[in-house]
Amino acid sequence: MRDDFDAKWNELAQEVMSGMKEWRLQHPKATLREIEAALDERLGKMRARMLEDAAVASAAADLSQRPAAERLKCPQCGADLAGRGHPTRELTTHFNQAVHLKRSYAVCPQCGEGFFPPG
Ligand SMILES: [Zn+2]
Numbered sequence: 001m002r003d004d005f006d007a008k009w010n011e012l013a014q015e016v017m018s019g020m021k022e023w024r025l026q027h028p029k030a031t032l033r034e035i036e037a038a039l040d041e042r043l044g045k046m047r048a049r050m051l052e053d054a055a056v057a058s059a060a061a062d063l064s065q066r067p068a069a070e071r072l073k074c075p076q077c078g079a080d081l082a083g084r085g086h087p088t089r090e091l092t093t094h095f096n097q098a099v100h101l102k103r104s105y106a107v108c109p110q111c112g113e114g115f116f117p118p119g
Pocket of ligand 1: 074075076077078079108109110111112113
């Protein structure tokens, strides 16, 4: 995990809390359901950012960091897979938040099969 997560995630949490406080002051007559929706929206954003950071921090996500013995084999033909850079994959998570994952992309030199390795 990167060291700057503490500061970054603290900042995210602060944004949620101050944003929620502000929203509440501006909506003194909000119903419980409205408060819940406002809170979910803010937590959803924080959740997506944390998910993004935590996923990218995974050492397993980087093929080039793996020792030779742990190199992945092609599920089709069993050949050693070659890393092909780190394209960004966009996923949608809860509360319709976009998460951008920079993952290793592997391509089989033998059969040309390409995929995002797990981890
Ligand atoms: Zn193959």
